[in-house]
Amino acid sequence: xxxxxxxxxxxxxxxxxxxxxxxxxxxxxxxxxxxxxxxxxxxxxxxxxxxxxxxxxxxxxxxxxxxxxxxxxxxxxxxxxxxxxxxxxxxxxxxxxxxxxxxxxxxxxxxxxxxxxxxxxxxxxxxxxxxxxxxxxxxxxxxxxxxxxxxxxxxxxxxxxxxxxxxxxxxxxxxxxxxxxxxxxxxxxxxxxxxxxxxxxxxxxxxxxxxxxxxxxxxxxxxxxxxxxxxxxxxxxxxxxxxxxxxxxxxxxxxxxxxxxxxxxxxxxxxxxxxxxxxxxxxxxxxxxxxxxxxxxxxxxxxxxxxxxxxxxxxxxxxxxxxxxxxxxxxxxxxxxxxxxxxxxxxxxxxxxxxxxxxxxxxxxxxxxxxxxxxxxxxxxxxxxxxxxxxxxxxxxxxxxxxxxxxxxxxxxxxxxxxxxxxxxxxxxxxxxxxxxxxxxxxxxxxxxxxxxxxxxxxxxxxxxxxxxxxxxxxxxxxxxxxxxxxxxxxxxxxxxxxxxxxxxxxxxxxxxxxxxxxxxxxxxxxxxxxxxxxxxxxxxxxxxxxxxxxxxxxxxxxxxxxxxxxxxxxxxxxxxxxxxxxxxx
Ligand SMILES: *Cc1c(COP(=O)(O)O)cnc(C)c1O
Numbered sequence: 001x002x003x004x005x006x007x008x009x010x011x012x013x014x015x016x017x018x019x020x021x022x023x024x025x026x027x028x029x030x031x032x033x034x035x036x037x038x039x040x041x042x043x044x045x046x047x048x049x050x051x052x053x054x055x056x057x058x059x060x061x062x063x064x065x066x067x068x069x070x071x072x073x074x075x076x077x078x079x080x081x082x083x084x085x086x087x088x089x090x091x092x093x094x095x096x097x098x099x100x101x102x103x104x105x106x107x108x109x110x111x112x113x114x115x116x117x118x119x120x121x122x123x124x125x126x127x128x129x130x131x132x133x134x135x136x137x138x139x140x141x142x143x144x145x146x147x148x149x150x151x152x153x154x155x156x157x158x159x160x161x162x163x164x165x166x167x168x169x170x171x172x173x174x175x176x177x178x179x180x181x182x183x184x185x186x187x188x189x190x191x192x193x194x195x196x197x198x199x200x201x202x203x204x205x206x207x208x209x210x211x212x213x214x215x216x217x218x219x220x221x222x223x224x225x226x227x228x229x230x231x232x233x234x235x236x237x238x239x240x241x242x243x244x245x246x247x248x249x250x251x252x253x254x255x256x257x258x259x260x261x262x263x264x265x266x267x268x269x270x271x272x273x274x275x276x277x278x279x280x281x282x283x284x285x286x287x288x289x290x291x292x293x294x295x296x297x298x299x300x301x302x303x304x305x306x307x308x309x310x311x312x313x314x315x316x317x318x319x320x321x322x323x324x325x326x327x328x329x330x331x332x333x334x335x336x337x338x339x340x341x342x343x344x345x346x347x348x349x350x351x352x353x354x355x356x357x358x359x360x361x362x363x364x365x366x367x368x369x370x371x372x373x374x375x376x377x378x379x380x381x382x383x384x385x386x387x388x389x390x391x392x393x394x395x396x397x398x399x400x401x402x403x404x405x406x407x408x409x410x411x412x413x414x415x416x417x418x419x420x421x422x423x424x425x426x427x428x429x430x431x432x433x434x435x436x437x438x439x440x441x442x443x444x445x446x447x448x449x450x451x452x453x454x455x456x457x458x459x460x461x462x463x464x465x466x467x468x469x470x471x472x473x474x475x476x477x478x479x480x481x482x483x484x485x486x487x488x489x490x491x492x493x494x495x496x497x498x499x500x501x502x503x504x505x506x507x508x509x510x511x512x513x514x515x516x517x518x519x520x521x522x523x524x525x526x527x528x529x530x531x532x533x534x535x536x537x538x539x540x541x542x543x544x545x546x547x548x549x550x551x552x553x554x555x556x557x558x559x560x561x562x563x564x565x566x567x568x569x570x571x572x573x574x575x576x577x578x579x580x581x582x583x584x585x586x
Pocket of ligand 1: 446447451478
């Protein structure tokens, strides 16, 4: 790939070279099932904004030929899974380049499929999907890039070799000039090993000097995404020795990338990065507590506006605030819109959602009734059942509010039995509580398009994670960009986005689940329902302040600009600020 010199740009960039962005999952296109949830959606939105902002960047991921699973729920809410194979030739072009990696002392050949992601001005971000399904490889190795988060930890480590080491070699084979390697989560941390081996002359390094380590660190940045310990990939010394090789494992051990006897991919990424960040203010703090040796900063996540704002709201914005497409800061002007404009645009999005619900389930919901949305990857810390802590009270609130409708969706990882049990519980409760006043629907197969319809079409977005396990969360941001307020636990992004009664409501911290549920009920009963029913003008103001205040900030255009200024190409001030922070550390 030729790099032309860059004279001017909205961003302050070096004259040439690319950011190479590595992510195990990327939500590229609604018909390409290569993502499981928040991490992949964030990666996709990052690339969409990078394309809109004309950032020179190339992305690397795995092909995931069999796709992430399609969820089926039976009448009792029991989840079963089907593979979702897809055909790369329908979307991508095969590159001629081939590279090799070593897995369990076998040579595995890797190719890449290129997907061109085009920004609003025509700037292209190439996404390279790495693929081992080649005749040169053994049957087992041909399947290494089939399943996202499938198989055991052996399979995972083998995939991480393909992603990290294969990706670095592929970037070179394609002639991409890379200034910065960005590891989006620890899955790609082995890219640092490939860079270290290049630094020490190719092949397995003999002696690694501090100079070699610094040379790698100068090129790498890392984003950690979860405060849940299980979210950090770890491999035993035995596994690492067998799969990566004894010598490589010994090198990694010398570089202090093992914790509690395990190769820790977060630690590996941190050791070899010159910059590291969490994905929200609080997540930065939690990450520093988990890894106190490292000055982990934060850049709060966002979502890509044109991807997640519903068609009627986009039309409203184009009519009243056309500059928003060029510069999302202009979303601030939404404050000045007529109440009617936002109420009507939202009514259309809600109607489209309820039509989708009816066509999927046969349930006909009432567009006039207060409708809550709760959809996310089902993990126990997200507490999908918190709303049912006191079912009688929920029913009373629904009656007093003139009805209440709650829409649920979310997949549990196939191996997550407690998560699957949670889905069954919500489905059982929905059936048991079904009445004139209270309608609860669990929608099957939560994916991109359903996610967009839900966040745009409900009246209030609900989030009930157990603090502090939500690193950021992004679905509430999608809602905010549609003018939909949140009712949430003060965790993740909501700590930064919450202004009581202006952008939504906080569920107050309690000593236990029951206390937090009680706060949720009180807010619903005393604040949300009366405002919705008795004061449409005030509700319209709430929607406008939500979009105006949170839409201007919680978008990936702002986020990518922050990555550019602080992580990829730090300005001198940013470097100074870091020195100051280190001197006055918390
Ligand atoms: C936005 C989105 C997510 C991530 O939502 P969180 O609030 O970050 O958990 C997951 N899955 C789908 C389909 C989405 O659209």
